Amino acid sequence: MEPVNQPVLQGPSLESSSFEMELFWERNKSLIIGGITALVVGGVALFCFFAYSSSQEAAAQKLLAEANGLEALRVVVDKFATSMPAADALMQIAAAERADGNMEKSTAAFQEFLKRFPKHSLAGGALLGIAQNQDASGDIASAIVTCQQVVTQFPQSYAAPFAAYMEAEILLRELKIEEARRGFNMVVSQFPASPAARISAGQLSRLGQGASAAAPAP
Numbered sequence: 001m002e003p004v005n006q007p008v009l010q011g012p013s014l015e016s017s018s019f020e021m022e023l024f025w026e027r028n029k030s031l032i033i034g035g036i037t038a039l040v041v042g043g044v045a046l047f048c049f050f051a052y053s054s055s056q057e058a059a060a061q062k063l064l065a066e067a068n069g070l071e072a073l074r075v076v077v078d079k080f081a082t083s084m085p086a087a088d089a090l091m092q093i094a095a096a097e098r099a100d101g102n103m104e105k106s107t108a109a110f111q112e113f114l115k116r117f118p119k120h121s122l123a124g125g126a127l128l129g130i131a132q133n134q135d136a137s138g139d140i141a142s143a144i145v146t147c148q149q150v151v152t153q154f155p156q157s158y159a160a161p162f163a164a165y166m167e168a169e170i171l172l173r174e175l176k177i178e179e180a181r182r183g184f185n186m187v188v189s190q191f192p193a194s195p196a197a198r199i200s201a202g203q204l205s206r207l208g209q210g211a212s213a214a215a216p217a218p
Helices: 017-066 070-079 084-099 103-116 123-136 140-153 159-173 177-190 195-206
Strands: none
Touching: 017 070, 017 084, 070 084, 084 103, 084 123, 103 123, 123 140, 123 159, 140 159, 159 177, 159 195, 177 195
16 A cells, blocks of 8 residues: 655745744834834924924013013013023113113123024124124224124124124224225125115215315324
């Protein structure tokens, strides 16, 4: 009697794609699940962060809108130190202090603005404000240096041409006519599209051939 060939039962082939996927899953499921969990948790955390930031910004805007006086503006700065409303509040504080004749306090507010928001679009304006305070206080030399810093540090800002013009105006006021003329010419050539350039051109037309004669003899 011939032996009956029993079929050999074979396990799943290692070449089977479904088996490979199952094997991969069994070996790595803890890492995969952990990674998915981390992504979910990270996404939730990011969402919460943006939601919190948005609510904080809204609260800061509301507080700024309701602020009446220097003390109320200072509360905005102290409570929401890095927010855009805090930046606006500092600029308002600096302007109010200047209007009250408190140049040192105004300058301190501008300096605080620059320290907190060095990349803000109004940073050049804050530095220009310091120059204006120095000029108003009679510190002409410091005002000129600060004007030059505005042009150097913030050449693309709206404040740069006004700072250059201010420097030329100070020189003209000090009867340094040739230096003032060079300053006005620089404004016209470097910032031709600015309002300061148009004003400088007018000053240059007034500084005619006899302008140098107006300067006192050395």
